[in-house]
Amino acid sequence: MREPRQITATQTMMTITNSMVGVSVLALPRIASEQVNSGAVLITILGLFLAFVGMMIIAALGIRFPNDSLIQSSKAIIGRPLSYLFGFFIFLFFIIIVGLITREFSFILSSFLFPDTPATVLIGTMLIVVAITTRNDITTISYIQFVYFPFIAFPILLLVFLAFPEMDIRQLRPFVGNQTTFQDFIEGSLIIAALPFVHIGSFILSIYIPHTQSTKHAIRGSIFGAILSGTLLSLIVLVTVGVFGMNDVRNPLWPVYVLTRMIQLPFELLERLDILFLIIWILSAFTTILSGYLIVIYNGSQLFNLKSHRVLSYLMLPIVFIMALYPQDILQLYDLLRTVGLYGLLITMLYPLLLLLVAFIRKKRGAVNEA
């Protein structure tokens, strides 16, 4: 696993943004407003700030252990057996997460594009493309993420821009007048921070750190990545809630998709834009699932002491595939995502925090970067 350290801050930033902006964005305004009505924007920002903190914890670990991935550094911090145990939890957790978001993606596709195509085909093709892509080394994967970034970020900005005139500013009542309690806000932001893309976005950093040019690049990339993706996501929630209002935003499963259906280009080039935006959602789903799958096989390869994550590229495919087929329907899927995601906070935020504290107390440090 001795790849040259080449990943730059920009590539880290774009990877994190690509991973955070996934198909879950389509449902994000609904999930947020289910909890706190029109306070959705506020809890999105709060939740993403929480995610930002989680990312910083991983980055701080990266500063102490610039050459090691999470599993390697945890071995040094809490010893071999415990680190394997938690490593296995991480491994398992991300298999579930990746499976579920792939399923979510297939639900979206089948409800808008292919009502008759079986989910197995949609899930299978996407996972195969992802698995083929993970045959590359991590530097190349960061190059790949880089190329898709403009195709994800700019259309979303365009969407916000096109939908802006439709917005009714009175719909946004972030603090008062939305019949909520303080507790709802806390719960809501936890739910946002527990969304699958947040886990993936913050954990992909732990894989990138040993491959970035220097830790400085990783830190800078993660900060900018978190800010950029946070801005994009909050903007989307803002516009969607602003356009639909707190009652209508809860009705459709994917309010952002409905938004793309409503907007039009100022000139009549295409009858509907939602299909074009669907291309963007496919791309963003690809980048998110790619990151998630990479986390799975990278952690797996370290867990089983394999030479490279490439060994698992195809081996993990059936397992993730079966996981993706597990939910019976879309309601069960979102229930599962919510529960698993909340427990996942223990793994992606509390566990690194614990590691950091123990490392601090036991004064453990990784080998100094020789470069």
Added chain:
Amino acid sequence: MNLWQAFTKKRNKEPKETTEVPPTKENQKNNSIVFSYKKVVEHIQLQFGKEQDFRSREIELGGEIPATIFFLCSLVDKESISKDVIQPLLLLPNNNEGENQDGESINEFVIKKCLYHAEIQVENQLPTIVTNLLRGNTILLIDGIQNAIVINTKKIDKRSISQPDTEQVIRGPRDGFIESLETNVALLRERLPIADFKVKPLEIGSLTKSSVCLFYIEGIANPSLIKDVEDRLSKIEIDRILDAGYIEQFIQDNPRSPFPQVKNTERPDVAVGNLIEGRAILMVNGSPFALIVPATFIMFYQSSEDYNERTNMTSIIRFIRLVSIVFSLITPSAYVAVISYHPELIPTAFSVAITSGRAGVPFPAVIEVFVMEAAMEILREATVRMPKQVGGALSIVGVLVVGQAAVMAGFVSPITVVVIAITTIGSFSTPAYSMATGFRMLRFPLLFLTGILGIYGLVLGLILIINHLISLRSFGVPYFSPISPMNWGGMKDTFIRAPLRWLIDRPEELKVANKKRVQNPKEVPATNPLGPENQKGGGS
């Protein structure tokens, strides 16, 4: 059984080699230690005596020392042999004074005071002598001398330098490489009169013994790149190198990729431009193509003309070219996706025209497009292979049958014809033929994916293609640089072509030894001599 065979094969291999080697070794020993005039003459006579173009000429030096001249008349300049070799030898005065006549002094006398020819070398190994004879050199053997004198009298017919057909430019030099390596070296040397320009000769091919040359500029090209190229060349094991394409297939990084990872050119100006950027060039005797390594994706869309024309127009043209690639790849698939999966994308006013055009067509859009694309490919291939005299007939058939008749017969819809036309023209606007072919062939699997999964299949196919492009490497250089990995300096010469004055750095991804093109750039002079600044300067 197989294992046994393999075992015996391995064991048999060694004796085989030894049976071949000893005679030559013995010969070498015999000839290098006791170089006998008679034996060598006999050997050459025996080996070549019956060849059609073999000639031997016996003369006497100074009236007494016998000497023999051998050459293959098909490969040599006979006039030069008679004037520069035989004439001076025959004009030697008779040796009447009885001077000391040992071999050394005769040898030295002949070489230093007698022969007029410019290129002479001395050989004393029989195999080398034979090789030289076969390469068009003249062998002079003199009795009593311990070696053979080899005179380079090679002369073979070659075509004149003409404009390359594969890389046409409107503005730019008109000369192109030809099959003769010597001429090609001359074309490059003429443009690069610096001592750092290195030409490394190699020989590849056990039968063709083709001479291959590796060109690079020392002090600019990355030494590890040159070493890598040399390593890969030395690993080639083949009996023939008939074109530079053979070498390309041996040294490329990923043989299964549809994209070329080595750029070829017929133009000396392109070759020199790439040498100066820090790349290496390979040329083979007998092929007018130079191989440029490492190659990146974007190089295949740059034409040498881009640098000859003015910057803003070139940038627009480059953009058009990039659009045309995208068109050539995705137009048919996008059309199929929209027509058969997502007709709701089409604006209402236009949908009437489309449906009425497709009204009588019996096939689904995928089949229709696929058949037409295949017909187009057949037409293209036919035009390339056909004798020029019938080319006109073919284009008439192509236009009539594929275009109008097919539509009128209700076989395809008019819009399909437009789609096919856009695709084909798009692929022809790519300057590099090899890249255009790669993309043209990739549109078939893409069409297949789209036929199955609609726009989702199209996007997945594109993702696979883009990921493959990014993961490719050409001699360690990421194929998709400078786009990803991003490099701002390189972007000045990617989608646009910035003014030459701005292009001061050599490509970052090549990791060249000397990054700046111009070491100490002078103050940029004002372009207009009558401009305000200059007037001010003149006044003070």
